[in-house]
Amino acid sequence: MVCCKLKIMKNALSMKKQRAIHLLQIMLLGWVCFTFTCFQGPAVTSGRRRMLINSTKRVAATSTTESSACIVPEPICAMKQDKAHLWYHIRRYGYTINIPRACKTDKGRLFLLVFVISDPNDFKGRALFRRFCGNIKEFEKKEIKTFFFVGQAITGTETRGHYNITDESKMFGDIIQADFIDSYQNITLKTILAFRWITQFCPSAQYILRCGHDVFINYEEVVKYLCNISATGLTSKLFTGDRHSALSRVWRNPDSKYHQTLEQYSAERFPAFISGWASIFTFDVVYLLHWASSGKHLFIEDVFMSTIAQEHNITLLHNRHFLQWSERWPKATGELVRRLKCRLRRALSIHGAPQNQDFWRFLNNTVKRKDNVCK
Structure with a gap:
């Protein structure tokens, strides 16, 4: 009798184990399906619903959708809810200003996309960039397109900022605005969403130059450089900029804008990284960084992107002309x-x-x- 009970208990445990393995297989299959075939991109939404998701000093990011809120399978999304302040980049975000056909070109592939990460209230900075940099549309028969990527202005300047940037967008047609709170603390999210937009709306771009709003870009020299490396066969796996050596100390001072908690980044020193103020990529690297970012929790932006790149065998190429x-x-x-x-x-x-x-x-x-x- 005892032997029979033991056998029944053993069979029950075996069935539970099989069900657990089966559930895990389904989740993994869903993840693979999503990664390679199922992504539809963030829908454009007219409403703007905001949710505070960080209990520290971080200014909140926002989500604009209630169903299918994540770009990863729902079971994985649910698992991350207890640490939402580190994983809010896996949510879907809409656009309050979008140009879906921005990268349309008659030349097959767009040679260079310049994506300026801008502050929504920095009208002066965008005006300077347009006047002295971004007015070049073509050089040596290579087509160039320039866009500014912004989030929502922080509460207090939001209404004024929103309406001004809407008018500015209508005037120049070069602004993409995503539905998240724009702050320095959200800069990693901002870059991820910029790459998400490029992946969805600008897959024809051969090279992408991502820079901050306080950066002067010498378009002619950039095109010459890219033409030279293209002639050598370097048309993929390019990630170049101002490379910092490994072993920079992690900022632990809470008053520093570069502050990283142990939860965000547990090591005491950073690995080598490309500085975030300007960098050049081939499209395949932007695509990789966007998708791979959903498997890593957020920390400081330039180290975050460089770490993902190195984990996928992308060389960080230093360029002394940055x-x-x-x-x-x-x-x-x-x-x-x-x-x-x-x-x-x-x-x-x-x-x-x-x-x-x-x-x-x-x-x-x-x-x-x-x-x-x-x-």
């Missing part, structure tokens, strides 16, 4: 002026130049001047 603005440059004299101008003319991007028309005009005139002083 420059940081220096306060010493305007004070240069004599031979230093000649060397500085040559350096600026070869620059692909310059980060942190004062948002002042005189400075940007100086940069623009310097990089475009055609003489033999730098030959």
Whole structure:
């Protein structure tokens, strides 16, 4: 009798184990199906429902859909709810301003998409960029398109900011606005959503330059650089910019805007990473970073993207022509002026130049001047 009871209990445990394995197989199959065939992209929505999802200092991201709220299977989405402040990037987000046919081109593939990560209230910065950088639509028969990617303005400036940016969008037709709260704390989410938009609406782009709103881009030199590397056969797996060496210390000071909790990033030092203010990718890398990001919880943006890339055997390529603005440059004299101008003319991007028309005009005139002083 005892043996029979033991046998029955053993069979029951075996059946439970089989059911658990079967459920796990279904979840894994759903994930594989979703990753490779089932994604439909975030729908454009007119409503804007907001939900606070972080209990720390993080300004909330938002979700605009109630059903199918995640881009991953619902069982996986449910598993992440207890740490939603680290996983809110797996939710679907809509667009309050969108240009679905933005990348349409008569040339088959768009050569270069410049995607500027902008503050919704930074009208001055966008105006400077359009005037001194983004007015170039073609160079050496290579088509270029430029767009600004923004979120929703933080409460208090939201109404004014929203209506102004709507008017600005109608005037210039170059703004994409996603439905999340735009803040520095949400910069990783912002880049993920930018890559999500590119993956869905601009798959024809051969190269993508992603930069911040305070970055001067030398379009002509960028196109020359990309043409040169394309001629060498480097048409995929490109991720280049200002590469920082490994072992930078993680910021633990809560007052720092770069602060990372142990929950966000447990190691004491960062690996090598490409600085987030400007970087260039081939489309396959943007596609990879977008999809792979749904399997990793959020932490500081440039390290987050670089870590995913290295985990998938993408080399972080340093480019010395990604420059940081220096306060010493305007004070240069004599031979230093000649060397500085040559350096600026070869620059692909310059980060942190004062948002002042005189400075940007100086940069623009310097990089475009055609003489033999730098030959």
